[in-house]
Amino acid sequence: MNTIRVLPEKVATQIAAGEVIERPASVVRELLDNCIDAGSDRILIEIAKGGKRLIKVRDNGVGMNRDDLLLCLERHATSKIKSASDLFSIETFGFRGEALPSMASVSRMEITSRPEDQLAGYRVKIDGGKLKSVDETGSPAGTIVEVRDLFFNIPVRKKFLRAEKTETDHIVDILSKIALPFLHIDFRLDDGERTLLNLPISENDLNRLAILMGRNVAGSMEYLDQQLNELKIKAYLASPDLSRSRGDRIFVYVNYRSVRDRLITRAVIEGYGQRLMKGRYPQAAIFIEMPPALVDINVHPTKQEIRFRDGRRVYQAIVSAIEGVLGEQFHPILDGASDKGSIEFRETREAQIPEWRVAEPEGAYSGSGDESPNYSETLFQKQYLVKQSPQIIGQLRDTYIVCQSDEGLLLVDQHAAHERIVYESLKKAYQSMKIEGQAFLIPHRLEFSLKEGRVIEEKMHQLNQLGVELEHFGGSTFLLRSVPSILVDAEWEGFLFDLVPVLEKEDDLSKDEAMDKLLTVMACHGAIRAGKRLSQQEMISLVSQLQEMDLPTNCPHGRPIFKRFSFYEIEKMFKRVI
Numbered sequence: 126m127n128t129i130r131v132l133p134e135k136v137a138t139q140i141a142a143g144e145v146i147e148r149p150a151s152v153v154r155e156l157l158d159n160c161i162d163a164g165s166d167r168i169l170i171e172i173a174k175g176g177k178r179l180i181k182v183r184d185n186g187v188g189m190n191r192d193d194l195l196l197c198l199e200r201h202a203t204s205k206i207k208s209a210s211d212l213f214s215i216e217t218f219g220f221r222g223e224a225l226p227s228m229a230s231v232s233r234m235e236i237t238s239r240p241e242d243q244l245a246g247y248r249v250k251i252d253g254g255k256l257k258s259v260d261e262t263g264s265p266a267g268t269i270v271e272v273r274d275l276f277f278n279i280p281v282r283k284k285f286l287r288a289e290k291t292e293t294d295h296i297v298d299i300l301s302k303i304a305l306p307f308l309h310i311d312f313r314l315d316d317g318e319r320t321l322l323n324l325p326i327s328e329n330d331l332n333r334l335a336i337l338m339g340r341n342v343a344g345s346m347e348y349l350d351q352q353l354n355e356l357k358i359k360a361y362l363a364s365p366d367l368s369r370s371r372g373d374r375i376f377v378y379v380n381y382r383s384v385r386d387r388l389i390t391r392a393v394i395e396g397y398g399q400r401l402m403k404g405r406y407p408q409a410a411i412f413i414e415m416p417p418a419l420v421d422i423n424v425h426p427t428k429q430e431i432r433f434r435d436g437r438r439v440y441q442a443i444v445s446a447i448e449g450v451l452g453e454q455f456h457p458i459l460d461g462a463s464d465k466g467s468i469e470f471r472e473t474r475e476a477q478i479p480e481w482r483v484a485e486p487e488g489a490y491s492g493s494g495d496e497s498p499n500y501s502e503t504l505f506q507k508q509y510l511v512k513q514s515p516q517i518i519g520q521l522r523d524t525y526i527v528c529q530s531d532e533g534l535l536l537v538d539q540h541a542a543h544e545r546i547v548y549e550s551l552k553k554a555y556q557s558m559k560i561e562g563q564a565f566l567i568p569h570r571l572e573f574s575l576k577e578g579r580v581i582e583e584k585m586h587q588l589n590q591l592g593v594e595l596e597h598f599g600g601s602t603f604l605l606r607s608v609p610s611i612l613v614d615a616e617w618e619g620f621l622f623d624l625v626p627v628l629e630k631e632d633d634l635s636k637d638e639a640m641d642k643l644l645t646v647m648a649c650h651g652a653i654r655a656g657k658r659l660s661q662q663e664m665i666s667l668v669s670q671l672q673e674m675d676l677p678t679n680c681p682h683g684r685p686i687f688k689r690f691s692f693y694e695i696e697k698m699f700k701r702v703i
């Protein structure tokens with residue numbers, strides 16, 4: 126028969142510690158949280174052996190007197206909340222009173238502390254959770270916590286720790302993440318004699334962003350700052366060209382706390398929309414501030430996950446804020462390629478280029494500044510003389526249109542470009558309920574599988590709205606009577622077969638997202654293919670139309686439409702400039 130026992134306090138604390146302290150980086154996170162809560166503006170971290178031998182964190186915060194120093198080692202002892210209702214107005218990182226006792230139970234720990242208004246400081250020593258000594262000592266105002274020999278008393282956990290370098294990397298990561306929104310705090314991380322990170326007080330987020338994401342990425346970022354009632358959203362958004370196959374560079378902060386949150390991550394991706402290819406993630410940092418009552422932080426043992434009271438609203442606010450700021454970007458493609466190619470147009474374009482470096486390779490020259498060889502004068506005159514038509518050089522492998530612009534060489538992917546044009550035309554037509562269908566003189570007979578047939582029957586009405594008229598002919602045979610005029614030359618049989626899986630997946634086709642997917646399939650089939658020879662006139666018209674698009678940089682699947690090679694880059698290639 127089972128015998129139930131109450132575990133000794135020491136074992137219970139060790140078990141609880143397992144949830145809070147997983148590795149040296151978790152100790153660093155908890156200690157940093159405490160220093161920040163204590164109002165410090167200078168925090169120094171020293172580690173040895175990836176934090177496995179030593180983690181020492183020193184701050185200049187409020188400090189603790191002797192009583193508090195002893196109390197802070199007790200479980201559930203905290204100065205940060207008093208009652209359960211305080212949980213909904215937490216403005217500090219800590220609230221559980223778990224962190225210090227947890228780490229004390231799995232290491233040899235020393236805490237030295239002195240509040241500024243007291244003459245003497247105190248030092249406590251604890252070994253594996255056992256209090257060894259409390260002594261008066263001289264110490265600077267603030268607190269020093271030393272955690273030595275992590276997991277010395279739990280060999281199994283110690284074995285799970287990784288190599289020194291890996292653990293050090295985790296510590297560097299966690300510090301750079303936590304420090305990002307605290308520009309008024311000076312942080313430093315030393316490993317023996319070596320300073321691994323030095324984050325002086327700064328006015329500007331970009332220095333710390335550069336540490337997290339690299340200088341090129343940080344330099345290319347768009348800034349967003351919006352207040353929507355009680356919700357404040359600030360974000361740095363890297364160019365979609367710098368997207369990654371993993372979402373590990375989307376940094377999310379809610380009320381200054383670095384959190385993992387799928388809702389916000391999804392909102393950021395949705396905000397980038399078609400600027401990203403499927404399965405790609407942008408690089409971004411997003412800071413949300415809202416009243417503590419609207420977010421629950423007590424849902425995860427390490428406080429890294431949160432729950433919003435009204436997630437939907439937060440989601441939508443982020444999506445539209447990001448869409449707004451990315452949508453405002455001006456996307457110059459080809460100077461003078463359209464009727465807009467007037468002097469006025471050139472001026473606005475030049476004023477805006479340095480802000481946003483779309484589709485340029487990393488480190489490429491992107492401005493219109495003085496270093497650029499001055500071709501524009503003569504070129505512009507020429508373009509003006511030829512009535513601003515695009516300077517099409519030709520077609521490469523019947524797939525890319527090669528153009529000359531003011532700035533250099535431009536390669537346009539004809540399929541991607543046309544897909545974008547067809548997509549936006551269809552979308553506008555759909556929004557104004559004006560997708561024009563074109564009827565066939567003789568309807569086409571199409572055979573589907575039983576399942577496909579059922580899906581089509583069910584979604585027949587929505588298909589009609591898209592200009593696709595199908596008539597059930599019995600069994601799973603349908604007659605295609607009309608298609609959107611834009612698709613008339615398309616291989617519409619393949620189009621319908623591609624459309625069915627989308628119809629099947631989307632329950633509610635009236636939703637924008639679902640409709641977008643359908644329109645994307647339609648655009649793909651309606652667009653000219655790679656490998657199709659185009660006349661000069663067709664190329665001119667394609668590039669001109671592209672200039673009129675809302676998002677001329679990416680096809681609806683997120684692939685880039687054009688690539689530019691500036692004269693400066695070309696000259697560098699040929700060593701005309703160094």
Ligand SMILES: Nc1ncnc2c1ncn2[C@@H]1O[C@H](COP(=O)(O)OP(=O)(O)OP(=O)(O)O)[C@@H](O)[C@H]1O
Pocket residue numbers: 155158159160163184186187188189197202203204205218219220221222223224225226268
């Ligand atoms: N660096 C520090 N400076 C001043 N006081 C501190 C410092 N670190 C801890 N304390 C005090 O010790 C208490 C216990 O700290 P501990 O980290 O264990 O719990 P907490 O921060 O209250 O909650 P949590 O477990 O969620 O971190 C804190 O409430 C705070 O009063």
Ligand SMILES: [Mg+2]
Pocket residue numbers: 155158159218219220224225
């Ligand atoms: Mg704490």
